[in-house]
Amino acid sequence: MKLASLQEMNRLEKEEYVIRLYKENKSTREIAKLTHMSFRDIGAITKKLKLEAGGERGSLEEDDNIKSKSKTTQALKLFSELESTVGVAIALDLPFDQVQTIYRQYWELDGMGKLAQIYEENRYDVHDLLKLNKIVKDLRMEKQDIINVLDLVKNDQLQTLLLKAQHLRDEINMLEMEKTRFTHRISGYNRAINELQSSLAQKRKEMAYMDHESGKYDNTGNLHPAPH
Numbered sequence: 001m002k003l004a005s006l007q008e009m010n011r012l013e014k015e016e017y018v019i020r021l022y023k024e025n026k027s028t029r030e031i032a033k034l035t036h037m038s039f040r041d042i043g044a045i046t047k048k049l050k051l052e053a054g055g056e057r058g059s060l061e062e063d064d065n066i067k068s069k070s071k072t073t074q075a076l077k078l079f080s081e082l083e084s085t086v087g088v089a090i091a092l093d094l095p096f097d098q099v100q101t102i103y104r105q106y107w108e109l110d111g112m113g114k115l116a117q118i119y120e121e122n123r124y125d126v127h128d129l130l131k132l133n134k135i136v137k138d139l140r141m142e143k144q145d146i147i148n149v150l151d152l153v154k155n156d157q158l159q160t161l162l163l164k165a166q167h168l169r170d171e172i173n174m175l176e177m178e179k180t181r182f183t184h185r186i187s188g189y190n191r192a193i194n195e196l197q198s199s200l201a202q203k204r205k206e207m208a209y210m211d212h213e214s215g216k217y218d219n220t221g222n223l224h225p226a227p228h
Contacts, residue, residue: 014037021035028046075088
């Protein structure tokens with residue numbers, strides 16, 4: 001299914017597409033990739049499908065059965081239904097730190113152990129980690145770009161490059177100032193040339209007039225007789 005086709009679908013058609021993929025045993029991640037929908041929206045659709053398939057009685061029995069289990073099991077089930085940590089804490093009346101611990105267990109069980117490890121290593125700097133992720137996305141940096149930057153930092157070359165970049169910026173600013181100064185100077189020269197050309201034209205007119213007037217006299221200073 002192409003993205004263009006998805007954009008033309010209405011809400012009901014998208015739900016039917018999600019249900020079809022779910023019945024084909026596609027995982028939530030696979031469905032999200034194909035439909036460009038959030039995990040929560042997909043979970044709501046599949047949960048509705050399960051309730052309709054099991055019937056009201058089956059749903060109540062399932063709820064009673066899960067409530068008889070430990071709160072850890074209940075929390076894991078809620079996480080599998082894409083419930084948030086806040087929602088689980090409220091629903092089961094659990095301390096938030098306990099909910100976070102269970103959530104990391106859920107990551108491990110769901111094959112996201114690496115994510116749990118990253119969270120554990122950066123739990124006190126998670127906001128900075130998210131900011132860094134946003135910066136990388138905004139800059140549209142590729143994996144190799146990030147590796148190159150980290151290599152520069154590792155080899156103590158980043159500071160050198162920053163200094164070189166600042167030096168180049170300073171040189172560019174100086175050249176821009178020189179360019180502005182020469183531009184003003186050239187403008188002055190152009191104005192002077194225009195003034196000289198105007199003065200020269202005026203002098204030429206005056207000389208032409210004088211030549212014309214001098215042609216009226218002979219060598220003795222007398223006027224030439226007017227032609228008959």
